[in-house]
Amino acid sequence: MTQPKTAVLLVNLGSPDQPTPAAVRRYLKEFLSDRRVVEGDGLMRLIWLTVLNGIILTFRPRKVAKLYASIWDQDSPLRLILNQQVAALQRALQQQMPAQNIQVYSAMTYGNPGLTARLEELTDAGYRKILVLPLYPQYSATTTAPIYDLISRFQMKTRDFPDIRVIHDYHDHPLYIQALAESVQDFREAHPASDKLILSYHGIPQEYAAKGDPYPEHCHRTSELLAERLGLTADQWQTTFQSRFGPKAWLQPYTDKTLEALPESGVKKVDIICPAFSADCLETLEEIAVENRDVFVGAGGEQYQYIPALNADEGMINLLVRLVKDNSSGWFNLANTTNTENEINNAS
Numbered sequence: 001m002t003q004p005k006t007a008v009l010l011v012n013l014g015s016p017d018q019p020t021p022a023a024v025r026r027y028l029k030e031f032l033s034d035r036r037v038v039e040g041d042g043l044m045r046l047i048w049l050t051v052l053n054g055i056i057l058t059f060r061p062r063k064v065a066k067l068y069a070s071i072w073d074q075d076s077p078l079r080l081i082l083n084q085q086v087a088a089l090q091r092a093l094q095q096q097m098p099a100q101n102i103q104v105y106s107a108m109t110y111g112n113p114g115l116t117a118r119l120e121e122l123t124d125a126g127y128r129k130i131l132v133l134p135l136y137p138q139y140s141a142t143t144t145a146p147i148y149d150l151i152s153r154f155q156m157k158t159r160d161f162p163d164i165r166v167i168h169d170y171h172d173h174p175l176y177i178q179a180l181a182e183s184v185q186d187f188r189e190a191h192p193a194s195d196k197l198i199l200s201y202h203g204i205p206q207e208y209a210a211k212g213d214p215y216p217e218h219c220h221r222t223s224e225l226l227a228e229r230l231g232l233t234a235d236q237w238q239t240t241f242q243s244r245f246g247p248k249a250w251l252q253p254y255t256d257k258t259l260e261a262l263p264e265s266g267v268k269k270v271d272i273i274c275p276a277f278s279a280d281c282l283e284t285l286e287e288i289a290v291e292n293r294d295v296f297v298g299a300g301g302e303q304y305q306y307i308p309a310l311n312a313d314e315g316m317i318n319l320l321v322r323l324v325k326d327n328s329s330g331w332f333n334l335a336n337t338t339n340t341e342n343e344i345n346n347a348s
């Protein structure tokens, strides 16, 4: 019997098409208009859309386009690395599950290649099983949930949609913790020693967490498991939150404020890793590796080392293969078609 056509869709946040103010404006408009990202109903929504279309989309694109230009490498690093992850996972699945003939594709929540267009394209091409793998280790209503929203909207307008499964999160998956631990160990073997490991996660507004977004709990759990796995004592690591946007309180402690205060307390050498980012991007390559280095060194810090994201490393691909295997159960007629028949016979 032939297998139904099966696809894996690796999804990340998205980047502008070009590092230009016009392209950044289009991207920010789509991203920041998402009600999951900036919440608020009624009058609050009206005020936000006025601020967004007035001040923010007038001034921010020029500033942010310059930042993107400083890290652009023919394409946005986030999209380049997503393509590398797709290619590496495709190779690994071809080796380990050749009979299943799984095809791997990329998609972005905002910008291109868009998730909705990909779902339409794969459905039109005859794919009947689609496993969507959001590349967010920690679930958040601001990042993971918009992927579910897009899938639901696609299903609402499609009569015969494929069987779609979504992986919710992997913040405590043993292979994720192992991949992070190995990347820290490998890095530390090749670089000078430091006093402390800073684990910096993208923040969300404090209010969202108070209303029940489990994201901060997921982050703290990832940190604890990683510290335990590395055998770090309490004074050798710390969790912080970066990328604050707007005037409201976000998750704390803030990465920049922490780095500013550390040298005075005697911590002058840090390694910093960003476990919420499965791929390097603007928020790691610019904000962490450049901006926050200046903050730390400016405050008297002596050594600042950024540990790259897992990207398409072997540990990351091993994790993705495991996630695909564990979440596609029942999709493939392996050697046990007869077993299933026996079970049905025995049950009746």
Ligand SMILES: C=CC1=C(C)c2cc3[nH]c(cc4nc(cc5[nH]c(cc1n2)c(C)c5CCC(=O)O)C(CCC(=O)O)=C4C)c(C)c3C=C
Residues within 6 Å of the ligand: 013, 014, 015, 016, 028, 037, 038, 060, 064, 076, 078, 136, 140, 142, 143, 202, 203, 204, 205, 215, 243, 245, 276, 277, 280, 281, 282, 283
């Ligand atoms: C306004 C609210 C924002 C929330 C909430 C938010 C949550 C959040 N974001 C990521 C991952 C990424 N964010 C990236 C860029 C980025 N994020 C925001 C705003 C919020 N993020 C903005 C406005 C931007 C664009 C840059 C800027 O204008 O400052 C990126 C990088 C994209 C790239 O192309 O490199 C990632 C990745 C997570 C994980 C998260 C909550 C858990």
Ligand SMILES: [Fe+2]
Residues within 6 Å of the ligand: 202, 243
């Ligand atoms: Fe963000």
Ligand SMILES: [Fe+2]
Residues within 6 Å of the ligand: 243, 282, 283, 287
């Ligand atoms: Fe940022």
